[in-house]
Amino acid sequence: MTDGPPPRLPLDWIAAALRRERVRVGLSLSELAKRAGIAKSTLSQLEAASGNPSMETIWALAVALGVPFSALVEPPAPAVQVIRAGQGPAVRSEQSSYVATLLSASPPGARRDIYAVGLEPGTVRASDPHIPGTVEHIVVSAGRVKAGPGGESAELGPGDYMTYRGDVPHTYEALEAGTEFVLVMQHV
Numbered sequence: 001m002t003d004g005p006p007p008r009l010p011l012d013w014i015a016a017a018l019r020r021e022r023v024r025v026g027l028s029l030s031e032l033a034k035r036a037g038i039a040k041s042t043l044s045q046l047e048a049a050s051g052n053p054s055m056e057t058i059w060a061l062a063v064a065l066g067v068p069f070s071a072l073v074e075p076p077a078p079a080v081q082v083i084r085a086g087q088g089p090a091v092r093s094e095q096s097s098y099v100a101t102l103l104s105a106s107p108p109g110a111r112r113d114i115y116a117v118g119l120e121p122g123t124v125r126a127s128d129p130h131i132p133g134t135v136e137h138i139v140v141s142a143g144r145v146k147a148g149p150g151g152e153s154a155e156l157g158p159g160d161y162m163t164y165r166g167d168v169p170h171t172y173e174a175l176e177a178g179t180e181f182v183l184v185m186q187h188v
Helices: 011-025 029-036 040-047 055-065
Strands: 090-092 099-104 112-119 124-127 134-142 145-149 154-156 161-165 170-174 179-187
Touching: 011 040, 011 055, 029 040, 029 055, 040 055, 055 090, 112 170, 134 145, 145 161, 154 161
Parallel strands: none
Antiparallel strands: 090 099, 099 112, 112 179, 124 170, 134 161, 134 179, 145 154, 145 170
16 A cells, blocks of 8 residues: 555446446435435435445445445446556545455456455454355455454464455454455355
8 A cells, every 4th residue: 555545436436336226226215325224315415426425335335236345436447457556446444444445346247356455453344244145355465454254253464365254244453554455355
């Protein structure tokens, strides 16, 4: 990761994706807001490309729509794509120092997303369950992290790999400054 804040997601990407997915599943603004546990006015603002959505809000909407998180934040992809370290669409958590940068969204026919994650000690990123069948894979590149579902979390260091169900509550906690890992979300 680099110094300074990562680039923000363009709101027009999120707005277009929310409208597309909401219409696809046939939900009204009111019904989607209710299912996601957010205010209808918040959803209306997001679909109008205004507001400042947090990671938690986008995750709640993705779960309510039954789509991967990346379906709501991915940009239009060119034929060849290079994402330099510290660049790319990044989303920050309101709960912790967790920052996830989408590196590769799942293409049609495949069901996986790849993220570069940076996490700092002092807070725990508590993740609600993702869509049913989600499996997460982590490979740590720097620092140390404690991750996994409640009661089954493990401490990982550089080079360590872990996999676990992502459709149950789980957490990520940095144990050292500068913790970074690659997170692959597999949607089966």
